[in-house]
Amino acid sequence: MNDKILYQLEFKKIIEQLSEKAETSLGKDFATKITPSSNLSEVQKWHDETDEGVQVLRIKNHVPLGGITDIRPHIKRASIGGMLKASECLEVASTIYGSKQIKKFVEALEEEEIQTPILVGWCEQISNLNNLERSIKNCIDDYGQVMDGASSKLRTIRSQIRSYESRIRDRLDGYTKSKSQMLSDAIVTIRNDRYVLPVKAEYRGSFGGIVHDQSSSGQTLFIEPQSVVDFNNKLQESRVEEQHEIERILESLSSLVYEDADYLHENVRALQQIDFMFAKAKLSRNMKASKPTMNQEGRILMRQARHPLISDDEVVSNDLEIGEDFTAIVITGPNTGGKTVTLKMVGLCTLMAQSGLQVPALDGCEMAVFDHVFADIGDEQSIEQSLSTFSSHMTNIVDILDRINNNSLVLFDELGAGTDPQEGAGLAMSILDYVISHNARVIATTHYPELKAYGYNRDEVTNASVEFDVETLKPTYRLLLGVPGRSNAFDISKRLGLSDQVIDKAQSMVSDDSRSVENMIASLEESRNKAERNYDEAAKTLGEAEAYFDSLQHEYTQYLAKKEQYEQKAKEKAQRIIANAEEETKEVIEELKQLKNQESVKEHHFIDARKKLEQQKEGLQDAKQPKQSTKSASKKIEKILPGDEVHVATFNQSGHIVQQVNEQEYEVQLGIMKMKVAKDQLEFVKRPEKEKTKPLATVKGRQVHVKPELDLRGHRFEEAINKLEKYVDDAILAGYQQVSIIHGKGTGALMKGVQQFAKGHRSIKNYEFGSANEGGTGVTILKLK
Structure with a gap:
């Protein structure tokens, strides 16, 4: 893959995102050098690494990679006899410690029986190097300073330094107290690494000693009094000795680093691979990507694929496939409709997959390993070469046609554009034929209507389009495979206010063939949309059925x-x-x-x-005598009628007959579900008795068939309200002044429903709870008009 194709498809931006996910400079360095491979086994190995990292992150959510730095320059300098700085020695020790932490992390995964063979293999290459780490930590503190205990000589020297500094300060503090009026400021300061006093110029002779500096105004002289010159000299000598001893210690540590140089290099290589592995895994998690199945047959299959560089709140997912039933796709549609985005998505996902990166699509996707990925996208006009847009594109296409083989992916954006439409359409079809004849995979976008029929005449080609919503006058960015794009010019113009007279005349100028093609495309779009709606409804129904079955x-x-x-x-x-x-x-x-x-x-x-x-x-x-089961207690009867209570042997449940489906099946209500049940699985239980009409109460000297109370307990809410509505009508016709509605206490939902019903009924004056002996809050009394 050349740099030009990586630039055109914006692969460099993927590398930047990958580099940001690395925890160490080692991993970042490795990420910046990633390139696609055309070796199938190598690509599959990379994907196994990435997938293992994804699984570990899913379980543990993090990997301990802190404290690890790129110590390769330090190892190199130590190997040629150079002396490392204290901070560099500390980085070596910190990296050794970080490598031990990652080993402990992987060992813990093994104890939890989490399979990580690749990670285990890399950790086996890491040496602990405890002695080197301990030697460095015994000499250098966490701030990169050599400690007093690094050697007994250094401890003695620093003790002398502190003693000399203390004596000098005591002497100078005496001057700041006794001769403060002669000082510009009563402090002790340092010039040329020697302790001095800020003396007013006119009192220079009162102190003697050495002048080391003066202020910019000349009013203050920084004088080292004679009484501290000897102490300052001894202090300087001790500091020189200290520096020599520090250098000796660092040289000793550097030689230890050199002795373990080979082991350190192995550690660094393993840590770099591990950090890079988890950088890929983090990028995959961030993109909600999945591991593709790689093949070398030029087959691409992605479901709900997304462009990796477009944010989640803007990107539109699309299905795309090529290489199985057809080897070429011709995409048509309006400008800014998403054709180029689709083209770049396929190319970019291919480069990512061939680099061992997971692709942003649903699980089960397939990607191909190509020898070459070619693209002619965007305006490549060269001012320096004085080439037109068409010439620039054609120069690029000529180069592509010279290099393609049967394992190439070719992406053409607006093929044949920039010249006469008829000539451009003919050239585009000819170029596509040439690429297809080499058995390469090709996806091309175009505006030419001639190419809409191109796919119908060739088995290797299929049409596709980007959907456009005429109602909103906006593209939906959805890719429709198998459906060519149709012109929306007349519909858009009409919605924008162009008169019918102008539109009708324009339509009359369009050939019958063009109108037939447009009508065919419109019919295909309608059929596809209807099929998608039916599929969604079927999927929803299936989901509900599965939920009922599980319940x-x-x-x-x-x-x-x-x-x-x-x-x-x-x-x-x-x-x-x-x-x-x-x-x-x-x-x-x-x-x-x-x-x-x-x-x-x-x-x-x-x-x-x-x-x-x-x-x-x-x-x-x-x-000893078992209770008689429902089934054994049930009665036999020759004919089962709707409403009969039956026992279903299959589910060992009782229900009611809804209707007879045929001679061998009945529809049975089992709880909230209706099911078809075979006749031989039904056992008759009982038949509901017909209600006998008899007077239930006497109102105003006449008998009525309505009770003065209604019991709604045990009914579902909607059923209870329907029953209440009918009862109130019957009670009004019967002439009742008030009735009692028994709803029970329970959750209070039925009580609220009854009282809400009473508020909205025009024949109910008011309502109140029953008295204590009438049922209290479990009963509502309705006052009827």
Whole structure:
């Protein structure tokens, strides 16, 4: 892949995003050098790495890569005998520590039985180097300073330095107190690494010593008094000794780095790979991308694919496929409709996939590994070469045609544009034929109406278009495969206010063939939209059916579980009853034996004993005799009618017959569901009795068939309100002045519904809760007009 195609498809922006996801400079450096590969096995290996990183992030959400830096320049300088700075030695130690942390992290994943073979392989290349890390940490603190304890000599030297500094300050502090009027400021300062006092110029002779500096005005002299010159000299000598000792320590540490140079290089390479791996994984998570299945047959299949560089709130997802049933796609449609975006999306996703990056599409997508990706997109006019737009495009196309093979992806934007329409259309079809003859994959966008029929005459080609909403006069950016774009000029002009007279005359100038093509395209669009609507409705219905099935299956599973529990409890209860009965029987027998030995036995003794035995017999029969099931208790009847209560053997549930579907099937209401059930699975239970008409109350000397109260408990809300509405009408006709509505307390929803109904009914004067003996807040009294 040359730099030109990477620039045209904006692959550099993907690299920038990838580099930002890296935690270390090592990973960033690796990300900036990423390039697409045409080797299938290599690309598949890269995708396995990325996918493993995605899985780890999904489970752990982070990877410990802190403290790791690019120490390769430090290793190189140490290897040629150079001395590392204290801060550079500290970076080496910090990187060693970071490598140990990542190893611990991977070991923890293994303990949790999370499979990460690639990560484990890289971590096996990392050496701990504890001795080198410890040697550096014993000499250098977290701020990159050599510590006193780095050597006994350094500790002694620094102790001397602090002693000299203390003495000098004590002497100079005495001057600031005793001769403060001679000083510009009563402080001790430093010039040329020596402690001095800011003395007024007129008092120069009062101090003696050495003048190291003066103020810009000349009014202040920075003098080192004679009494501290010797101490300052000794201080400087100690500082020189300190620097020599620090250098010796750093040289020693540098030599240790050199000794472990090979191990450090291996560590750095492994850490770089790990950071790069998780940078790819983070980019994938950010783009909501998925791992593509790679092939070398030129097959691309993406569902709900999105352009990687367009934000989520603006991007439009599209389905796209090529390489299976056809090898070329010709996209037509209006300007700014999304044709070029679609073209770049395919090219950019291909480059990403061939670089081991996941693509922003649904799971199950397929991408091809091409030898070459060619593109002619945008205005490549060259002012320096004095080329026109057409010439510039044609120069690029000539170069593409010279280099294509059967494993190439070619992207043409506005093919044949910039010249005479008829010649441009002919040239475009000829170029497409040439590319197709080489069995390359090609996607082209065009405005030429001649190319709309191009796909119908060639099996390898399919038409596509970008949808345009005539109502809003805006593109929807949806790609429609198999449907060529149609001209919307007349519809748009009409909506913008152009008179019918002008539009009719314009339509009369269009050839019959063109009108037929436009009508055909319109019919295809309508059919496609209808099919999509039907698919959405079918998918929605399927989802609801699956939800009902899952709910029913869950309830049936719960029923079976409870059934086993109840049977177990019944068995345990029966066993207890039997055990008690046996114990009672033994006691009765023993009691009778004792009575037999006595001289006189009263009759009531036998009566009591017989009564106890009869009670145990009854209890024993109750324990052993199982309760009659619904099915066994059901009755047989030759003909089942709507409304009959039946038992469905398949689901072990009772329901009501809605209607007879045919001779072998009935529609049955089971709870909230209606189901078709075979006749042989139904068991008749009972038939509802017909209500007998009889007077229920006497109002104003006449008998009426309406009760003065209505019980709504146990009804669903909508059913209860419908029943209430009918009841109130009947009560008014019956001449009642007030009626009682029993709704119960419960959640209060039914109570609120009754009172809301009462507020809006024109024949109800007011309402109130019942008294304590009438049911309280569980009853509402309606006052009727």
